[in-house]
Amino acid sequence: MLKCEEAAHYCDKLQYNEASPWEKFTMKLHHLFCRICKEHSIKNTKLTRLLRRSGVRTLSSSQKEYLKERLRQEMSN
């Protein structure tokens, strides 16, 4: 039987499509007997859905570097 810690780890991997079919299966099986892990999984999946829906984006490190460089230049003037 899978431990809660492992079930949570598989659940995290699943959010990034990195869980194997076996890991997914054992996690689901664990959820049949563990309400806390099942609730955690629902919450975790909801977070993934929200992150996708938001379309939140970040600037790349090179773009940030460009902004920093412009600020540095201005500060040195």
Add this chain to the structure above:
Amino acid sequence: MPSSLLNPNQWVDLYSDYLYNYTIVRVNNHEVAQDLISETFLAGLKSQKNFKGEASERTWLISILKRKIIDHYRKINSTKGKAEVRMSYTDEDAEGSWIEERVSDPFDKTAEDTMENEELGLAILNCLDGLNERQATIFKMKTIDGFDTEAICNEFDITPSNLWVIIHRARNAMADCLQTNWF
């Protein structure tokens, strides 16, 4: 907060993602958004002495950015010579209430969705502020930028197990934060 407590060296790391998400939904062009953020930081730098400390540093930068966005649209409209207003009523002979038909316009719904998603995006970035810097960076790289595990492990010199522990903690903190502020 007196202006001496402003820290322009940290602005890019602390606020650029937030400002970018705020801007991109308004100008819908990456290059323009980046230029506006750059101009905002430079304007902030020049008007440091005007910062009275009544608002947070980020709120103050957003107020500068808002003016930059308005200036951007003014410039576009003055280039075109006039503001562009697009309205089309498909069938001139159609009977019925014009207003009611406009209300059920599917594009209005899209605009609402866009606004809600923008608010959600900013709520997510607010929650990210609650994580420690390393955790936030790793979470962003893995979840938002889609870097693979190996690349992040190499970048931060950590094992995959360490990475998953960090991701697990970050996800729990994010879920709790959004539960309070969004769900």
